[in-house]
Amino acid sequence: MDTSDTSGTSGKSVTGGNSVTSGTSAGRTDGAPRDPGAEAPPVRGWRRWAMDTRPLRRPAYRRLWTSTVVTAVGSQLTAVAVPKQIYDITGSSAWVGYAGLAGLLPLMVFALWGGAVADSMDRRTLLLITNTGIAVTSLLFWVQAYLGLGSVPVLMLLLALQQAFFGLNSPARTASIARLVPAAELPAANALGSTVMQTGLVAGPLLAGALIPVVGLAELYLIDAIALCATIWAVYRLPALPPLGQAGKRRAGWREVVAGFRYISLHKVLLLSFLADIIAMVLGMPRALFPQLAAETYAPYGEGLALGLLFAAIPVGAVLGGLFSGTFSRARRHGLMVIAAVIAWGVAITGFGLSGSLWIAAAFLVVAGAADMVSMVFRGAILLSAATDEMRGRMQGVFTVVVAGGPRLADVLHGTAGSALGPRAAVVGGGLLVVAGTLLLATVTPALRRYRV
Known part of the structure; x- marks a missing residue:
């Protein structure tokens, strides 16, 4: 999701609107476009509170965002179909869990390497290659389901391959945002993208559940593959996004991956932003306890209803937060907003753990999602604004690993604590640890709370 700069783009324009060429404002070295609306009068009335749509x-950004709207739902069709097919073949939830691990390792490895690749080649080209790879694997998922192979190893191999392509794709896609919009609009751009993804987490599984009885499980894969064609077309119409300066002359090896970690260690605000997310997700993500809470604490409401509400509440809160992103997207003290x-x-997680009412508990989870x-x-805005363009891909690669790995560590931690202390005590303890850990982080290391764009 990024655009051009004086030092490196091909000058190719995006048709159908204002062109994006290789020129940017004088003195800019990060590839970001100038902000013609920087001196525009402030937004007034109800629009100040609604979703910030400036990006x-x-x-160029609009095309990539529109493609995300399509694929956010389509990808969830495959995310539902794979575990459903594995369970149908094996009758075992354990195999469903093993499949998740089969996808996690290639995602993490290729996200780290993909960040280095994204910093050493044209990101538009990398997005074209990886989106095509994801589409081909979705098509192969459809072929094996259509032929009725019934092979769990084939499913796990295809899942690992698809997650590897996603790991290569994600850093390039996110790192591109700072080349498509000016720094002041980075929070709004991140809110738009995150809102779409969270909406997909809610709408995609619901759509999959409705379609399986009508068209069959195999066709979910085919629909996802067709939807990905829209993404490939949108990426094709982006301007070239080559590395700036001398970055394109580097090889994308593991030495560059290590250099990315060294860069994080030397830039305190980046390190602190990662630590803040680790504190929130590892200590405060209680989803592993939702089944037990639904079966025990909220059983009088109906276990199925309780489980559905608990899992849906956080994504719903995130979507609501995105729809009203105008309330916060113009803030300039980005570090303080993270804290x-x-x-x-x-x-909110503490309140959820203390709630005996299902509806109050769900309300707290909605607040947590927002x-x-x-x-x-x-x-996301800190990663894109505090890092130089030649390092943004690697920063996003690490970000992808943290986002993917944190909740899974939380599942182990909360599952263990819930068995030992009871689910509600584990949730409350985790929420309080998040608050205490974040306050300690902000007090001991003031760089994050002082950071502003």
């Missing part, structure tokens, strides 16, 4: 005025959002997450949206928006 959609920029044709406040993580603390709000911890308080707080998580704010945290995602400003952590």
